[in-house]
Ligand SMILES: Cc1cc2nc3c(=O)[nH]c(=O)nc-3n(C[C@H](O)[C@H](O)[C@H](O)COP(=O)(O)OP(=O)(O)OC[C@H]3O[C@@H](n4cnc5c(N)ncnc54)[C@H](O)[C@@H]3O)c2cc1C
């Protein structure tokens with residue numbers, strides 16, 4: 318069976334969950350090989366093997382962390398040229414999509430972005446995508462070159478399939494074109510909560526929350542439910558909550574089991590990022606707020622009264 | 637210096653749909669300048685207003701109606717526009733779009749290319765990186781802040797795990813997010829002035845691109861099925877009479893969330 322290249326997404330030496338999902342998907346298509354760019358691969362090989370990577374290519378060169386996107390595309394292009402994979406799977410982040418974009422031009426290969434599912438088909442992988450603000454569902458295929466597919470978090474449940482990977486150090490000949498140099502990097506502070514795009518439950522707030530202080534109540538509710546906290550652009554523009562938690566067209570896309578929307582009107586740009594949530598609960602004081610048209614359960618009321626009561630009630634029931 | 641702003645004409649988001657050949661329906665739906673590209677136009681204008689001496693050209697590739705997009709861009713500001721229009725382009729995928737735009741950018745001449753963060757219809761966020769790859773220049777993308785000085789472009793990129801400072805020498809391709817600052821609304825004077833600004837139409841032949849390299853038949857990807865997601869059904873909506881929180885808790889219990 319042909320190799321399927323999976324680009325490993327990692328922070329501080331830890332493999333991120335979406336990569337384990339990609340390895341799981343890769344096994345439907347062929348034999349997964351992981352590609353690790355940057356330092357720190359030693360501690361990760363075991364995890365990658367646990368989820369089925371038969372091989373781990375390691376590209377540990379300073380260029381990887383010094384320049385934006387291009388060196389990783391160089392690395393994958395070089396590996397793809399010798400490994401002749403049946404597909405390349407990359408996490409659908411900004412960077413992941415841009416790596417795929419450059420590979421597409423480099424390899425003359427078609428690219429599908431933001432897949433929510435990938436299955437083997439008679440003529441190669443078939444990717445399911447949610448398009449037009451998640452109002453349409455498409456299936457697509459790559460017709461030219463090695464299929465390059467970027468996959469959204471939560472597209473599959475990681476399933477272990479232990480293997481002992483062969484590790485291959487790859488020395489990459491990086492492109493001579495001037496690059497975009499990363500001159501500074503300020504890591505985000507961790508909240509200790511589950512990653513927004515990976516969360517099964519999301520507690521989201523909008524302008525109706527009224528203040529940064531108001532979001533503390535949402536955080537308390539989130540912690541009761543093991544949820545991530547998200548916000549609308551209305552709320553992040555007013556600095557009630559940091560911009561990296563914005564959900565919607567220009568923020569994150571989430572597809573949780575449960576989405577609790579408080580003080581959110583339900584603008585089209587916001588819906589684009591959350592309307593595939595399985596169950597939606599909304600609290601809004603305006604009975605005509607569009608969010609109610611898509612809510613499975615809604616309370617017309619003041620979130621400052623409803624949410625504290627909900628928290629109290631959860632405490633009672635679990636206590 | 638020369639700035640080229642890439643702007644796309646896209647169907648109104650709430651009406652977007654597929655045509656029978658599974659291409660984005662651009663004929664029966666009203667289109668407009670992609671909202672996210674307004675941020676690119678705004679940044680180009682702010683650069684010149686802050687003292688960068690530049691000529692601004694707006695560039696679009698699309699059907700005849702796409703002229704509206706560059707017309708609106710010109711009403712916001714800038715000097716001239718190029719509209720690449722050719723029947724053979726119908727159904728082009730992202731790599732073909734990037735090929736055509738790259739050739740047009742080369743023909744127009746450029747020191748800086750400014751793109752939006754994603755197009756309103758395809759939302760792939762791949763064209764800027766593809767342009768950089770094709771043009772052989774640095775990609776400086778997803779800027780939430782942008783500046784140009786001393787032959788360098790500098791941005792802040794607010795990613796998932798870090799906020800990064802990035803710089804590259806010109807010429808370069810940048811893309812900007814909706815965090816860069818609200819775009820201006822064209823003034824009446826701007827709209828009148830735009831009527832006198834030149835919009836050139838270029839064909840594939842003008843760019844030396846063969847019709848075989850673009851369009852639906854040459855696309856490297858193919859949509860095999862497209863279905864409209866059934867609209868979500870509204871569930872029970874209850875007015876809070878002092879028990880709203882408890883009612884949500886009950887709902888969550890019946891749905892097995894708690
Ligand atoms: C190019 C572009 C991109 C965008 N991208 C995004 C995006 O990615 N994500 C996004 O979210 N938005 C995005 N927006 C903004 C979007 O159009 C809306 O403006 C935004 O989603 C509104 O946020 P909101 O619902 O918090 O605020 P509002 O629309 O102001 O709604 C606030 C709601 O809170 C309710 N409320 C007020 N007080 C209370 C209370 N005490 N209790 C209960 N309810 C209360 C009100 O009834 C109201 O319905 C984008 C806009 C543009 C132009």
Ligand SMILES: Nc1ncnc2c1ncn2[C@@H]1O[C@H](COP(=O)(O)O)[C@@H](O)[C@H]1O
Nearest residue numbers: 642643697751752754755760761762763
């Ligand atoms: N047909 C087009 N004409 C002009 N610019 C485009 C076109 N398609 C994409 N772009 C530019 O590329 C950016 C990203 O588009 P996309 O990769 O399709 O999400 C857009 O915001 C535009 O700046």
